[in-house]
Amino acid sequence: MQDLLATLATWHGYAKLRLHTDSTVASLRVVTVNLGHLLRRFSMETANEFSTVALPSEEAVAARKYTNALTRAAKAKEAPPAPPESGKQKRFNMNTAKLNFLGDYVDSIPQFGTTDSYSTQVVSVCTRRGYRAHYTETKTVGRVRALPSQAVLQTDQQESLRRTSGPTRSPPASSERHGASRK
Numbered sequence: 001m002q003d004l005l006a007t008l009a010t011w012h013g014y015a016k017l018r019l020h021t022d023s024t025v026a027s028l029r030v031v032t033v034n035l036g037h038l039l040r041r042f043s044m045e046t047a048n049e050f051s052t053v054a055l056p057s058e059e060a061v062a063a064r065k066y067t068n069a070l071t072r073a074a075k076a077k078e079a080p081p082a083p084p085e086s087g088k089q090k091r092f093n094m095n096t097a098k099l100n101f102l103g104d105y106v107d108s109i110p111q112f113g114t115t116d117s118y119s120t121q122v123v124s125v126c127t128r129r130g131y132r133a134h135y136t137e138t139k140t141v142g143r144v145r146a147l148p149s150q151a152v153l154q155t156d157q158q159e160s161l162r163r164t165s166g167p168t169r170s171p172p173a174s175s176e177r178h179g180a181s182r183k
Helices: 002-015 022-050 056-075 102-112 120-130 131-137 150-164
Strands: none
Touching: 002 022, 022 102
């Protein structure tokens, strides 16, 4: 158990570095493989020794879903669903997307850079600024639907970042950053 916790802390430390070199990416790859082995061992040996149950918030969600299902069944004149179990046993699940994609995280760093260098903010800026409404209202007869150009979106994103963040730092030297042109 302590090996797993130490390896998780090491993996997290490597994964959240803001500047990676070839050696840190190689080390992260080794730690990721080790983490996978330890998680599988934990799943097979240790996880079954603990009796875990659903959290109260999870039970509340199940109760709300059950209530909604009862309402839908009554309207459709169908048989009501079975009520959710209280104190339902929960087991450690290795089959989650988060654990499945751990190995891909290492390969994404040289390709796209660290996770602090990109975001989904352009999408959220579009949603907040009403571009979605613009998209649906644009005339589309005989032509492609028009969204604001990438330059407009990028300008809006930079403006939003300037308002929310403090003073800017200079970026690291391009020779030290992954994703920079290679010789």
